[in-house]
Amino acid sequence: MVRIRAFEEKVEELFLAGKIPGFVHLYIGEEAVASGVCASLERSDYIVSTHRGHGHCIAKGASPRRMMAEILGKSTGYCKGKGGSMHIADFSVGMLGANGVVGGGFNIAVGAALSAKMRRTNQVAVCFFGDGASNRGTFHEALNMASVFHLPCVFVCEHNQYASTTPATYSLSVRDVADRAVGYGIPGVTVDGNDVLAVYEAAREAIDRARRGGGPTLLEAKTYRIKGHFVGDPEKYRDRSEVEEWKARCPILRFEDRLRAQGVLTEGEMEAIRAAAREEILEAVSFAEESPYPDPDDAFSDLYVLDTQGEGCGR
Amino acid sequence: MREITFSQATLEAMSEEMRRDPTVFVLGEDIARQGGIFGQFKGLPAEFGYERVLDTPISETAIVGAAVGAALTGMRPVADMHFADFVTCAMDEIANQAAKIHYMFGGQARLPLVVRAPDGVVKSAAAQHSQSLESWFVHVPGLKIVIPSTPYDAKGLLKAAIRDDNPVLYFEHKALFAMKGPVPEEEYIVPIGKADVKRPGKDVTCVTYSIMVHQALDAAKELARDGIETEVVDLRTLVPMDIDTVIESVKKTKKVVVAHEACRRGGAGAEIAATIAEAAFDYLDAPVVRVGTLDVPIPFSPPLEARVVPRKKEIVEAVRRIA
Numbered sequence A: 001m002v003r004i005r006a007f008e009e010k011v012e013e014l015f016l017a018g019k020i021p022g023f024v025h026l027y028i029g030e031e032a033v034a035s036g037v038c039a040s041l042e043r044s045d046y047i048v049s050t051h052r053g054h055g056h057c058i059a060k061g062a063s064p065r066r067m068m069a070e071i072l073g074k075s076t077g078y079c080k081g082k083g084g085s086m087h088i089a090d091f092s093v094g095m096l097g098a099n100g101v102v103g104g105g106f107n108i109a110v111g112a113a114l115s116a117k118m119r120r121t122n123q124v125a126v127c128f129f130g131d132g133a134s135n136r137g138t139f140h141e142a143l144n145m146a147s148v149f150h151l152p153c154v155f156v157c158e159h160n161q162y163a164s165t166t167p168a169t170y171s172l173s174v175r176d177v178a179d180r181a182v183g184y185g186i187p188g189v190t191v192d193g194n195d196v197l198a199v200y201e202a203a204r205e206a207i208d209r210a211r212r213g214g215g216p217t218l219l220e221a222k223t224y225r226i227k228g229h230f231v232g233d234p235e236k237y238r239d240r241s242e243v244e245e246w247k248a249r250c251p252i253l254r255f256e257d258r259l260r261a262q263g264v265l266t267e268g269e270m271e272a273i274r275a276a277a278r279e280e281i282l283e284a285v286s287f288a289e290e291s292p293y294p295d296p297d298d299a300f301s302d303l304y305v306l307d308t309q310g311e312g313c314g315r
Numbered sequence B: 001m002r003e004i005t006f007s008q009a010t011l012e013a014m015s016e017e018m019r020r021d022p023t024v025f026v027l028g029e030d031i032a033r034q035g036g037i038f039g040q041f042k043g044l045p046a047e048f049g050y051e052r053v054l055d056t057p058i059s060e061t062a063i064v065g066a067a068v069g070a071a072l073t074g075m076r077p078v079a080d081m082h083f084a085d086f087v088t089c090a091m092d093e094i095a096n097q098a099a100k101i102h103y104m105f106g107g108q109a110r111l112p113l114v115v116r117a118p119d120g121v122v123k124s125a126a127a128q129h130s131q132s133l134e135s136w137f138v139h140v141p142g143l144k145i146v147i148p149s150t151p152y153d154a155k156g157l158l159k160a161a162i163r164d165d166n167p168v169l170y171f172e173h174k175a176l177f178a179m180k181g182p183v184p185e186e187e188y189i190v191p192i193g194k195a196d197v198k199r200p201g202k203d204v205t206c207v208t209y210s211i212m213v214h215q216a217l218d219a220a221k222e223l224a225r226d227g228i229e230t231e232v233v234d235l236r237t238l239v240p241m242d243i244d245t246v247i248e249s250v251k252k253t254k255k256v257v258v259a260h261e262a263c264r265r266g267g268a269g270a271e272i273a274a275t276i277a278e279a280a281f282d283y284l285d286a287p288v289v290r291v292g293t294l295d296v297p298i299p300f301s302p303p304l305e306a307r308v309v310p311r312k313k314e315i316v317e318a319v320r321r322i323a
Helices: A002-016 A031-038 A054-060 A064-071 A106-119 A137-148 A177-184 A196-211 A240-247 A251-261 A267-290 A296-300 B006-020 B044-052 B060-072 B084-104 B134-138 B151-163 B212-224 B243-253 B268-283 B302-308 B312-322
Strands: A046-048 A125-130 A153-159 A188-192 A217-222 B003-005 B024-028 B053-055 B076-080 B113-119 B144-146 B167-173 B180-182 B196-199 B204-208 B230-234 B237-239 B256-263 B289-293
Touching: A002 A031, A002 A054, A002 A064, A002 A267, A031 A054, A031 A125, A031 A153, A031 A196, A031 A217, A031 A251, A046 A106, A054 A064, A064 A267, A106 A125, A106 A137, A106 A153, A106 B060, A137 A153, A137 A177, A137 B060, A153 A177, A153 A196, A177 A188, A177 A217, A188 A196, A196 A217, A196 A251, A251 A267, B003 B006, B003 B151, B006 B024, B006 B044, B006 B151, B006 B180, B024 B044, B024 B060, B044 B053, B060 B076, B060 B084, B060 B113, B084 B113, B084 B167, B113 B151, B134 B144, B134 B167, B134 B237, B134 B268, B144 B151, B151 B167, B151 B180, B196 B212, B204 B212, B204 B243, B204 B268, B204 B312, B212 B230, B212 B256, B212 B312, B230 B243, B243 B268, B256 B268, B256 B312, B268 B289, B289 B312
Parallel strands: A046 A125, A125 A153, A153 A217, A188 A217, B024 B053, B024 B076, B076 B113, B113 B167, B144 B167, B204 B230, B204 B256, B256 B289
Antiparallel strands: B003 B180, B144 B237, B196 B230
16 A cells, blocks of 8 residues: 555656656555455456556556556556556556556456456456446446356456546446446445455455355445546546545555554554655656657557467558 | 358368367357357357357457457457447457557557457348448457458468457358358468459459459459459458559559448448559559448348449449449
């Protein structure tokens, strides 16, 4: 959580300084979801992410250096500068990609789970998505198919209250996205998404069930997007007081309070963790800034895998 | 050489590739228990089981989406679309996901995926079961587009498509499934990206593909009686397009008709004609003529359908106009 927060605060700073092309969608305030879920995943398990995907990447074990380089459009980034913030992937840690299309990832996760089942590998696929994405038809086709085929798939809804500028209270037919699980005959669970241990426990149960062959689960984590939909969002659709209220429920502060109260970590030890995270991210920024931009002609590479047919057809 | 149907040819391709590679599987609606609505999957489950020949819910979005996810994680899925018209329900998965994943992620991921889409006009199937939509996908970088016309090509190209590490759209004309043609017993592959001159000729080139190859061959026979020799170039794949073979033919005949069953406006023929104009304008002795379905939805009633869908007659007329 602390590393994700440090990464996102730095990304915001760099974006506002004009160093990042395109758009960025920050995960600040939602860190407990990615961290709580990925804590129970193996490196070989799969996740499918969203346009707000930096947190998922870091939690699944991706390198902040290569993420930062990608976000800055550099050749050393995960996608050699071809993807950017909304399209980071790290297949070496089972991170099958962020997705610029809201709801575009559901069925990719279903396919990864189907593949794991067919290959008898005991891998689990987790699909992260938002409350807004649960209104896409892809959500409903995916949950039905995952249920019918009894797939090792966990659908994790980050219910952050807003679909871009539209409040969930306006656009959802149910109060809890987890209620939609009933329609597909699978368990639906709602947890406090700002309580990392609650997320961890619910996710562990769902992931274990999936791994044991018990089929999919819809897990909903109620959380809040502290920052705008994107950096630069004028946020005319909500009151500042609402944001302040949720800030007080910051998942990191809450977990720190708990660790302090239970005597697990001292303030000094926590500060050391924060400092290490800041240091790691500063180093990632240096790496990204010192890295070269791609050669313009690199725009023509990676269109096709060339070796199977021996020739491509890009230009 | 023995003769088998187009449908049997694709079935042999599926069986051979599934036998050769345990990661190959097929998913779609009505394919396992029913054998496919055109019988093109009949018998596969007996050898490969109901997991590798997977009947799915009516969820084209999930079929292609799941195929993408499976392809990314070590499988080689073949996704059947029932009718090509229904690829519209999986456009995001094809155009935004499959086509872009290898590129957008900087070459990290391979996507060995085939989408089979039975297309074209047959038996008054009307507006939502008769379309030829290949040109939409020609416009999306990152896909390969295969569209065979004979049992021989259907088998060899399907095998090539399954072995390809890129997403391939495989359009198969519904009226061709029952057509018989020579297919050797021994194994072979038809490489993606190579056109085939189905009939040589010196007077006019007809660039075509899929069912219109047969209409063009029939037209060429009729025209030959009047001394007009038509060269029929079957593109076989639209992306990558074997433009060299086309240009070579154009340089010889200096006159071109482009024919397809898809609608004329914005069809692949427009791309072919423009490419010829760019690459061989100085060789042309006449404007490039396009033959395609008139720009209306395919109507139901037989006389209406026949009025808008081009066949031999329209190709003959087009050739005569410039010959």
